[in-house]
Amino acid sequence: MRARRIITGIIVGASLAAAVGVGYALGSEPGSPGGPSAPPIALANADLGVAADCDDLLASYVERALELVGPYGWGGGAVDLGVMEGGDSAGASEDAGAPVNPRGGVSTSRTTSNESGTNVQEVGVDESDVVKVAGSLLLRLRDGELLAYDVAGAEPRLLSSTRIDDARGTSAWVGDPGGELVLVDGRAVVVGTSDDGLSSTVTTVDLADPTSPTVVDAxxxxxxxxxxxxxxxxxxxxxxxxxPELDFSFPDGAFGQLRARLRNRALVRETTLADWLPTVDGTPLVDCADVAIPDDDEIALGTTTVLAVDPADPTARTTTAVAIDSDLSYFSTDRFYLAAAGPQWGWIDCMDCRTTWPSSSGTTPLFAFALDGAETTYVASGEVEGTIADRWSMDAVGGSLRVAVGPSSETGNFNSVLTLREDGSELVADGRVDRLGVDEQIKSVRWFDDLAIVVTFRQTDPLYAIDLTDPAAPVLLGELKIPGFSEYLHPLGEHRLIGMGQDASPQGVTRGAQAALFDVTDLTDPRQLDVVRYAKNTQAGAGLDPRQFTWLPEQRVALTVVSEGWTGTTGWVSVLSLADGSMANRMVEVEHGSDVADVRLVPLASGRVVLVTGDDVSFFELAG
Incomplete structure (x- = not known):
């Protein structure tokens, strides 16, 4: 889902002191008078702390905020019009057998699409989308309505339409940024964000009878x-x-700036925890003992909360929060990683765009949380030198966190792949490969059990294959330099990758979308087998939102959305048929205008594919 986000405000550097390995716990001591039997958040180092009580928690917010407020408010004011997370750059499964590699053991078979119909980053971790499928039931969100379809017959059949309103009886979203859903055991959980980006509504819908759904909680x-x-x-x-949005004063008169600054500081001192924490009907959603406070005052101030919901009992919720403001996060099957990047400002056209500003220290703090049932528990923290572009730049497998970083004031003018491991309560550096794309920008990253594929770009498109079999000693195996770049990489088996991105001239001027087929049989010598170049000024939808890419392994067909034009936009489905190391392309015009961003191609267990456009749900013909 694309939207425009405006963020203006003071730039706060992001840095973090090294973990000191001192054990202590958040909250009251276990067994202490009046205290809980066990601390709600267990900490084992000093990177995160906890306030003694709610008054101290509020005081910690106010103390940090006073450093940020001036005669014009928060360094000029802060407005954040955000959207649900949709896509970012990513990438990569086709023939049997392991790639040839002098070190042996490298595999590209970990990543596949999710059975819910959504192309996801991590196997076993489903992501919200505007469309979901379970058996013969397909759900889609459209203009604040949850539409249920039966897709078992000759044509999709509408079963019901349910209006999704917030707890106040009004639409959960007005215009951008829309909403998304997940589907769990016959219940849909819909998350919509208000058009001002300040509130979100979590709605649970029972679909035991899909012809007559019931909203059980909003x-x-x-x-x-x-x-x-x-x-x-x-x-x-x-x-x-x-x-917080406060009624700040602005300077006027001879001593205007001094008076305005004093008034604004007084407003900050008058804030309550309801101004800083997520709230429901004005009451904080998070207990004070569940809010961790970073020991570094330069980390962007705000609150990031992980809310866990049980769809079977929507009012049974657990929360864990950190007193920082960051949307740079990654979920593996058993970990949640939060990167404490500095705040961004300026125009941002879509969620998860690659527009990272280096922090003043040149380092990015990382916090790791263990996922166990509905619990989200802090376990370790550390930092990396360099900048992290988006969630696709992080990956965890086998106890190793792998991160692709761009340059910062603490690095050279190149990109790197780093590995970290949990050592007690610390995320400690394990291994690294440097000098990937000197003077270039990371455009896409795809991770596998023991392999990383990284694409950078300035004038040419270097594709790097990095062996991660030994996390402590990653090795650059090979690279391929070609014109253009891939914004999204997808595996087509263990020997093939397809990259969706932009064609470019030898001088680095982009010309239009392209699809590139790569052979990684020999990782020391990756090759481009074929390329499909689309019309001038076209865009590959998967570059912004990977959910606009679908791989059908049985048919050996890739389906992806390609669009052209900023006004008068036209969207096509590109049908890429693979055979003998080549791609045959067929273009099918399917949508126009802003609805192009919501086009989805959903594979069914029957082998058929559902095409979801702005107004229609239909079966898509794979053969021309």
Whole structure:
């Protein structure tokens, strides 16, 4: 889902002191008078702390905020019009057998699409989308309505339409940024964000009878939903609360700036925890003992909360929060990682765009949380030198966190792949590969059990294959330099990758969308087998939103959305048929205008594919 986000405000550097390894716990001592039997958040180092009580928690917010307020408010004011998380750059499964590699053991077979019909980053972790499928039932969100279809017959058949309103009886979203859903055991959990980006509504709909769905709960929370993930039957929503919107004064008169600054500081001192934490009907959603406070005052101020919801009992919720403002997060099957990047400002055209500003320290703090049932528990923290572009730049497998970073004031003018491991309560550096794309920008990253594929770009498109078999000693195996770049990489088996991105001239001037087929049989010598170049000024939808890419392994067909034009936009489905190392392309015009961003191609267990456009749900003919 694309939207425009405006963020203006003071730039706060992001840095973090090294973990000191001192053990202590959040909250009261276990067994202490009046204290809980066990601390709600267990900490084992000093990177995160906890306030003694709610008064101290509020004081910590106010103390940090006073450093940010001036005669014009928050450094000129802060407005955040955000949207649900949709896509970002990513990438990569086709023939049997392991790639040839002098070190052996490298595999590209970990990543596949989710059975809900959504192309996801991590196997076993479903992501919210505007369309979901379970058996013969297909659900889609459209203009604030949840539409249920039977897709078992000759044509999709509409079963019901359910209006999704917030707890106040009004639409959960007005215009951009829309809403998304996950589907759990016959219940849909819909998360919609208000058009001002300040509140989100979590709605649970029972579909035991899909011809007559029932809304069982609708909870409106003050906070912007930036990610929704499904682990088993637990729905996790990441909520962001930035700096409060206060009625700041502005300078006038001879001593205007001094008076305005004093008034504005007084407003900050008068804030309550309801101004800083996510709230439901004005009451904080998070207990004070569940809010961790970073020891570094330069980390962007706000609150990032992980809310866990049980769809079977929507009022049974657990929360864990950190007193920082960041939408840079990644979920594996058993970990949640939060990167404390500095706040951004300026125009941002879509969620998860690659527009990272280096922090003043040149380092990015990382916090790791263990996922166990509905619990989200802090376990370790550390930092990396460099900038992290988006969630696709992070990956965890086998106890190793792998991160692709761009340059910062603490690095050279190149990109790197780093590995970290949990050592007690610390995320410690394990291994690294440097000098990937000197003077270039990371455009896409795809991770596998023991392999990373990284694409950078300035004038040419270097594709790097990095062996991660030994996390402590990653090795650059090979690289391929070609014109253009891939914004999204998808595996077509263990020997093939397809990259969706932009064609470019030898001088680095982009010309239009392209699809490139790569052979990674020999990782020391990756090759481009074929390329399909689309018309001038076209865009590959998967570059912004990977959910606009679908791989059909049985048919050996890739389906992806390609669009052209900013006004008078036209969208096509590109049908890429693969055979003998080549791609045959067929273009099918399917949509126009802003609805192009919501086009989905959903594979069914029957082998058929559902095409979802702005107004229609139909079966898509794979053969021309």
């Amino acid at each position: 909870t409106t929370i003050r906070g912007r939903a930036s990610a929704v993930r499904l682990h088993g039957d637990v729905v996790r929503v990441v909520l962001q609360n930035g700096l």
